[in-house]
Amino acid sequence: MTFSDRAAELTMYTTSWCGYCVRLKSQLKRAGIGFREVNIEHEPRAAEIVERVNDGNQTVPTLVFSDGSALTNPSVVQVSRRLDELAA
Template sequence: MSGNVTMYSTTWCGYCRRLKSQMEREGIAYTEVNIEQDPASAKFVEEANGGNQTVPTLLISGDSGKSTTLTNPSVAQVKQALAA
């Protein structure tokens, strides 16, 4: 599975930990960005989620070059976005 996945998260987010372990189990590589340590990424997450800092928020660039933003997705949704 190719494409780029950036996961915006926090250290205390249980949903983030769950999704990370599921993606690792599925062999999906990702780059993690802690929004508490990076104000620019916190702003991106707010813009993607109607002003809320909801995590995990993923930015996925699929094979076609199209970018998709997903908020608290399932691993199946991540795989689908990567295939698009």
């Protein structure tokens, strides 16, 4: 799977003030894992998605994969494993 294929499969919901988001974005980039970033402060519908997968909370970073599954504040290892599972 190429970098661009993985980016199409992964959306990362963030805010501008989230330190955990900054750290995970940096780790994903170093690992060569592409993603689409959506700031929930600027996109109300994105905030609704985050709330739906986090029991009503706007917890970030929340990552949503191509199959609709989600991970909240995951490690880069967890993200990589989930992408590998989806590719299998």
